Amino acid sequence: MVETRLLDDYFRFDDTEPEEMRRYLVVVIYDVIDNKRRNRLAKYLKRFGFRVQKSAFECVLDSKNYKKLTGGIAKYITADDLLRVYKLAGNADVQVWGSVEKTEVDEVIIV
Numbered sequence: 001m002v003e004t005r006l007l008d009d010y011f012r013f014d015d016t017e018p019e020e021m022r023r024y025l026v027v028v029i030y031d032v033i034d035n036k037r038r039n040r041l042a043k044y045l046k047r048f049g050f051r052v053q054k055s056a057f058e059c060v061l062d063s064k065n066y067k068k069l070t071g072g073i074a075k076y077i078t079a080d081d082l083l084r085v086y087k088l089a090g091n092a093d094v095q096v097w098g099s100v101e102k103t104e105v106d107e108v109i110i111v
Contacts, residue, residue, distance in 0.1 A: 020062065020064065021062065022062060024060070025058065025060055025087075025094075026059040026061050026087050026088070027056065028059070028083065028086075029055060029083070029084050030055050030077075032077065032083070033081060037076050037077075040076055041073075041076035041077070042057075044072060045059075045069075048065065049061075
């Protein structure tokens with residue numbers, strides 16, 4: 001039997017914070033055909049968050065780092081690939097089954 005973990009109150013969003021101070025839960029999923037570009041993309045995404053599946057990353061980012069993340073993606077993607085970025089605002093409820101840990105807010109982002 002698979003262990004089930006429910007993570008309540010996964011990410012709290014405060015409407016009273018100024019935009020530059022807000023943090024968002026960002027989910028990036030991708031399907032990149034070329035191994036070399038896929039590996040380079042994964043290395044790039046690790047600067048902002050952590051891998052939760054082979055082709056999925058979770059990040060907690062402020063607006064400035066969100067723009068950096070999305071601004072650099074075009075270098076790794078071609079018309080044959082697919083990449084989606086979900087910027088989640090508000091209270092996100094994430095339910096996890098398996099061994100992936102909860103996304104933590106990290107004050108240091110290496111770019």
